[in-house]
Amino acid sequence: MxxxxxxxxxxxxxxxxxxxxxxxxxxxxxxxxxxxxxxxxxxRAVNVEKIEYKFDQLKVETLDGTLNIGLNPNDLGQLDEFTVNGASPGGPYLFPERDIMIKEISSTIHENMDEMIAESERNSGNRLDPSYQEFIKSDVARQLQQRIEMYLNDTSHAERTSGRHDSLKEKTIEKIKTDIRLAIDNFIAYSHKQKGEKKSNGI
The missing domain is CATH 1.10.287 (Helix Hairpins)
Incomplete structure (x- = not known):
């Protein structure tokens, strides 16, 4: 026991x-x-702290500072000094239908924003997050009137006639759409690059 x-x-x-x-x-x-x-x-994560999209100057704030894609900020300060066909426009282009034209151009751009974003996505083979899409549209809306006015004021003396207003409106729309497409393309390319760097770093 x-x-x-x-x-x-x-x-x-x-x-x-x-x-x-x-x-x-x-x-x-x-x-x-x-x-x-x-x-x-x-x-220390490799990420984008803040992305501030501008269709006239794509500016991305990163941990390493500011990266400007597109127009240089110094170039933006010289927009009033542009010459067209060698002749300075000589000041703002004011005409009775100016406000109506600005509204019509703005409306056309807003109507085409979704298609311009989709086009850039198709061309790049990458999709933007819906929040980025809304952010881009919001930021374009905020800057649009100033951009339209800039192009109207850059109109040459030869084009400053009432008979050419329809042509001026179409040209301005195409210029702004080109600016927006380029900035969106740059934005998508930068975002895709950032995602690739995160994956390579195992983040």
């Missing part, structure tokens, strides 16, 4: 020792996981 008791006690000791060892292993594994989680939290 006494031998059975000693045998039982010995087995219990071995069982408890095995459990202690298992608990120690689990605690060690948990500590390793916590350490890895902390390292992941502290790792």
């Amino acid at each position: 006494q031998n059975e008791f000693y045998s039982y006690t010995y087995q219990m000791q071995r069982y408890l020792a095995a459990q202690d060892n298992r608990i120690a292993q689990l605690e060690s594994a948990i500590q390793d996981l916590l350490k890895e989680m902390e390292e992941l939290k502290n790792r």
Whole structure:
């Protein structure tokens, strides 16, 4: 009977020792996981903190500073000094139907925004996140009137006649659509590049 008791006690000791060892292993594994989680939290992620889209100057704020794609900011400051066919327009082009034309051009651009974004997506083979699509449309709307006025004011003296207003409107629409397409193309290319860098870095 006494031998059975000693045998039982010995087995219990071995069982408890095995459990202690298992608990120690689990605690060690948990500590390793916590350490890895902390390292992941502290790792400097390669990401875009802020993307500010501009169809006249695609500007992307990154961790490394500002990257300008498209027109140089210095060029934007010289827009009032542009000459057309070698002749300076000589100031704003004001005419009775100007406000109506601006509204019509603006309306046409807004109606074509979805198709322009879709066209750039098809050409690049990449789709933009819906939130980026809405952001682009919102930012274009914010800048559109100023852009239209800039092109109207760049009209040459030869084109500043009422008989050429329809032609002027169509030319302005095409110029602005070209600007928007180029900026969206640049935006998609940059976004795709950023995603590729994240994947290569395992993020």
